[in-house]
Amino acid sequence: MVDKLHEYEGLTGRIHGVRDTIRERWSVWKEWKDSLNLNQGLDGLRNHLRKPPKLERTLEDYSHIYRKKTRAELVRVSAAVMGIEFSYAAETAFVSPTLLKIGVDHQHMTLVWALSPLVGFFVTPILGSMSDRCRLKSGRRRPFILLLALGVFIGLILVPNGEHIGYLFGDTPFRTNDTIPLGHRTTAKEAPEPVGKASSHSWGIFFTILGTVLLDFDADACQSPARAYLLDVTIPEDHAKGLSTFTIMAGLGGFMGYGLGGINWDVTSLGVLLGGHLHATFTLITIIFLICVICTVTSFKEIPLELLERDQYRQVDESRATEEIQRVEDERKEREKIISEESKTYGALDAEHETEVPSKTETQPSDPPEERPIPEGSHVNYGFDDIGGGEVNHRATLKEYLLSIVYMPRSLRQVCLTNLFCWMAHVCYSLYFTDFVGEAVFGGNPRAPMDTDERELYEEGVRFGCWGMSMYSLSCSCYSLIIERLIQRFRARKVYIYGLLFYSIGMLLMALTKHPVGVIIFSWTAGVMYSTLFTMPYLLVAHYHASSTFALTTAGDAISGGFVRGLGTDVAIVSSMVFLAQFLLSCCLGTIVSLTGTTAAVVYVASILAICGAASATQIMYLDL
Numbered sequence: 189m190v191d192k193l194h195e196y197e198g199l200t201g202r203i204h205g206v207r208d209t210i211r212e213r214w215s216v217w218k219e220w221k222d223s224l225n226l227n228q229g230l231d232g233l234r235n236h237l238r239k240p241p242k243l244e245r246t247l248e249d250y251s252h253i254y255r256k257k258t259r260a261e262l263v264r265v266s267a268a269v270m271g272i273e274f275s276y277a278a279e280t281a282f283v284s285p286t287l288l289k290i291g292v293d294h295q296h297m298t299l300v301w302a303l304s305p306l307v308g309f310f311v312t313p314i315l316g317s318m319s320d321r322c323r324l325k326s327g328r329r330r331p332f333i334l335l336l337a338l339g340v341f342i343g344l345i346l347v348p349n350g351e352h353i354g355y356l357f358g359d360t361p362f363r364t365n366d367t368i369p370l371g372h373r374t375t376a377k378e379a380p381e382p383v384g385k386a387s388s389h390s391w392g393i394f395f396t397i398l399g400t401v402l403l404d405f406d407a408d409a410c411q412s413p414a415r416a417y418l419l420d421v422t423i424p425e426d427h428a429k430g431l432s433t434f435t436i437m438a439g440l441g442g443f444m445g446y447g448l449g450g451i452n453w454d455v456t457s458l459g460v461l462l463g464g465h466l467h468a469t470f471t472l473i474t475i476i477f478l479i480c481v482i483c484t485v486t487s488f489k490e491i492p493l494e495l496l497e498r499d500q501y502r503q504v505d506e507s508r509a510t511e512e513i514q515r516v517e518d519e520r521k522e523r524e525k526i527i528s529e530e531s532k533t534y535g536a537l538d539a540e541h542e543t544e545v546p547s548k549t550e551t552q553p554s555d556p557p558e559e560r561p562i563p564e565g566s567h568v569n570y571g572f573d574d575i576g577g578g579e580v581n582h583r584a585t586l587k588e589y590l591l592s593i594v595y596m597p598r599s600l601r602q603v604c605l606t607n608l609f610c611w612m613a614h615v616c617y618s619l620y621f622t623d624f625v626g627e628a629v630f631g632g633n634p635r636a637p638m639d640t641d642e643r644e645l646y647e648e649g650v651r652f653g654c655w656g657m658s659m660y661s662l663s664c665s666c667y668s669l670i671i672e673r674l675i676q677r678f679r680a681r682k683v684y685i686y687g688l689l690f691y692s693i694g695m696l697l698m699a700l701t702k703h704p705v706g707v708i709i710f711s712w713t714a715g716v717m718y719s720t721l722f723t724m725p726y727l728l729v730a731h732y733h734a735s736s737t738f739a740l741t742t743a744g745d746a747i748s749g750g751f752v753r754g755l756g757t758d759v760a761i762v763s764s765m766v767f768l769a770q771f772l773l774s775c776c777l778g779t780i781v782s783l784t785g786t787t788a789a790v791v792y793v794a795s796i797l798a799i800c801g802a803a804s805a806t807q808i809m810y811l812d813l
Contacts, residue, residue, distance in 0.1 A: 250491050257426050262433040264487045265421060268333060268414045269434055270441035271480030272407050273661075274473045275340050277445025279403050280618065280657075282466060283347060286396060300397055301619070302774040304404035305767035312409045312767065316760025319413050327490025329417035329756065336413070337481045339406030341474065346399025348470040354392025408767065412760040414484065415726055419755060421488040424734040428727055432672045435722035439664030439715065441480075446658045448472060597738040599809040600729070600758060606808060607725045607762050609801030610688065611769035614721060616794035617695070617714050618657070619770070620777065624787040625653035629702050652704060656711035663715020664722075671723055680813035684724045684805045691717035692798035699791035717798065725762045730755070731813055740809060 257265075287300060315332060322328040346353070415434060422430045453459030453468035462468040596604070626632045632646025674683045694713025698706050732738050733755045739747040780789050 250489065250495075252488055253421055253491060254423060257422055257430070259429075259433065261487070262418075262422070262426070262430050263437065264483050265418050265430070266414075266434040266437040266484070267480040267487075268337070268484035269411060270437040271477035272340065272410055272414070273438045273441030274445040274448070274476050274480075275344060275403060276407050277442050277449060277661075278344070278470055278473045279347070279400070279407065282449065282469070283400050283403075286347060286350070286466070287393070287400070292393060292397075299774075300400060301404075302771050303397070304401045304408075305769075305771035305774070307401070308405045308409055308767035309764050309771065311405075312412060312764040313757060313760045315409060316412055316416070316757040316763075317754060319416065319756040319760075320754030321493070323493045325492050325494075327417075328493055329413040329420060330485045330490060332413040333410060333417065333481065333485055336406045336410035337477075339402045340410060340477065343399045343401075343403025343406060344470055344474045344477065346395050347403060348466050350394075350396030350399055351389065351392040353395045354389055357391035359389050359391045408763070409760075412763040413756065415763070416756040416759045417484070417490070419726070419730050419759070420490060424730070427730045427734070428672045428675060428723075431723045431727055431730075432668045432719075435668040435671075435719045436665045438722055439661050439666075439668060439718065442661035443658055443665065445473065446654055446661060449654075596761070599732060599738050600761070602804065602808050603725050603728055604762055604765055606684075606801055606804040607721070608765040608769055609797050609804055610717065610721050611766045612773060613688075613691065613695075613794045613797035613801060614714065614717050615766070615769050615773050616777070616790050616797065617660070617717075619773075620787070620790045621657060622650045622653035624790050625649045625656065625707055628699075628786055628788040628791075629704060629707060652707065656707045659708055660711045660714035660718065663712040664718040665715075667716050667719040668723065671719055675727075675813065679810070680724065680727065681805075681808075681810050684720065684808070685802050687716050687720040687724075688798050688802040688805060691720075692795045692802065695791050695795040695798065699788045699795065702788065726759060728808065728810070728813065729758050729762055731811060732809075733758070735811060737811060 292300065315336075319328050319332045322331060324331050351359075415431075418430050418434055419427060449469050451469075453462075453465040456468075459465055459468040462471050623634070626634065626646040626649030630645045630649030630652070631642070632644070632649050633640075633642035634646050636642035636646070671683065691713045694710040698710040733753070737747065738753070741747060777790065777793070780793065781787055
């Protein structure tokens with residue numbers, strides 16, 4: 189339009205346009221100059237140029253926290269878990285053969301996998317407590333997401349390159365006639381003595397195990413702040429939808445991650461360029477992981493803890509002022525009523541005298557409420573319950589947060605116990621499933637010599653088992669699409685209990701049939717379990733905090749308050765059950781397989797543990813979910 193106007197007005201019109209622009213700029217500058225406080229000298233000019241503190245200027249910028257989120261926005265918030273599941277798929281598929289290749293035998297493999305859960309079980313709840321108390325301006329959850337993502341990144345670098353880094357530190361390569369089997373963690377077959385000396389790869393073993401611990405621990409621990417971040421930036425009405433989206437992204441990440449590792453990159457130009465199948469897979473997964481984490485941490489700004497505290501205390505002060513004024517008004521009305529009754533007996537003169545001399549202890553309505561400065565150690569009630577009948581808590585110390593991990597209300601203990609059974613049942617499948625398929629279903633032997641039928645059958649079974657795990661990841665995403673509707677229709681109690689029983693029946697039938705078709709079909713029940721694990725416990729925890737209710741009376745009435753708890757802490761505690769589950773199974777499952785003489789025992793154990801989880805789920809406090 190402006191170009192058309194200039195065509196009609198010619199050069200004169202353009203000159204007038206430039207003149208108007210200059211006038212507008214001059215008026216803006218003049219207005220800015222007049223607003224300068226020159227009486228304060230350079231300090232006044234410096235304060236004017238600095239503008240108000242950023243925290244003050246962005247109070248209204250957090251309105252996005254209190255609105256409903258679209259599915260696309262929830263996908264972006266949940267993108268980090270998709271990258272985490274890509275990393276977890278690479279870990280599951282390649283860590284074991286990598287460790288076996290550089291000299292770690294099967295007896296010590298269990299100890300390697302026990303290191304990460306041993307650390308994570310104690311450290312993850314502490315990290316959750318620290319995130320609740322984080323006072324960085326960038327927020328409370330995203331700094332921890334970035335910190336743990338850095339650990340995953342280092343693990344993704346060390347695992348495929350640990351052997352080569354060891355050579356730089358003095359390791360010497362050795363040759364062995366023992367061909368390394370595909371990724372598995374235990375075997376029911378008797379293994380001969382390994383050929384070669386592990387000491388020749390001592391540095392390579394160290395760096396690979398370090399990368400494994402970092403990758404395993406940080407991949408699991410990063411899910412807690414990522415999940416708490418999702419709950420923080422969504423309203424309670426979106427929690428079920430958000431958690432189901434979170435689980436969908438996790439399932440898709442696992443599905444595509446296993447598929448990415450199943451491609452034979454050695455025959456592709458990209459694989460040759462990147463240094464082979466292992467390096468190509470880890471390089472691509474590292475890039476995908478970084479992109480996913482960046483999408484999440486740049487999605488929504490978090491409300492800083494300082495701003496939350498300021499807003500809470502402002503609301504508390506306003507509430508107290510209103511209550512004080514209401515109390516004084518009630519006292520005044522009560523006094524007038526008494527005076528009116530006395531005036532009928534003693535006359536208006538006495539009543540008049542009575543009103544002229546008010547009591548010294550009387551609080552006048554016009555008196556402003558007492559100003560109470562916020563103490564330095566004050567505690568924000570964001571995701572915490574009030575203590576003491578509406579009085580604001582002092583800020584919970586680290587000791588109190590740690591005690592909140594040990595001394596939990598019964599409702600949270602029951603959720604943790606149920607989640608522990610569920611994770612133990614699922615870890616049996618996810619970490620030991622390929623051994624079951626290779627040995628029990630296909631009848632192979634992982635330690636048989638190369639070019640034998642038993643060895644070929646085992647490797648074929650392991651590859652087939654990977655397809656089953658891909659199906660379980662796809663099933664997880666599909667079930668997550670409908671779990672929110674199932675909760676709305678059948679309530680959370682039935683969805684939780686029947687989901688666990690469904691998995692238990694599927695594992696039992698898989699162990700009984702021992703057929704390749706059963707492997708594919710019944711693996712879909714594992715997806716239902718994984719979706720349930722990712723959704724139900726955290727939905728319950730978020731509901732407890734949203735309603736500030738952690739206990740019920742004997743009559744079934746809600747008891748609000750009475751606990752100093754943080755949402756991030758409780759999410760981390762529930763998530764840490766995966767570490768305890770993995771540690772317990774690493775200690776005992778190898779013995780169970782040895783005693784029974786078959787890897788089918790792993791699947792039977794998974795079925796039994798799922799039944800225990802369903803029984804525990806019947807005792808959970810669901811409130812109105």
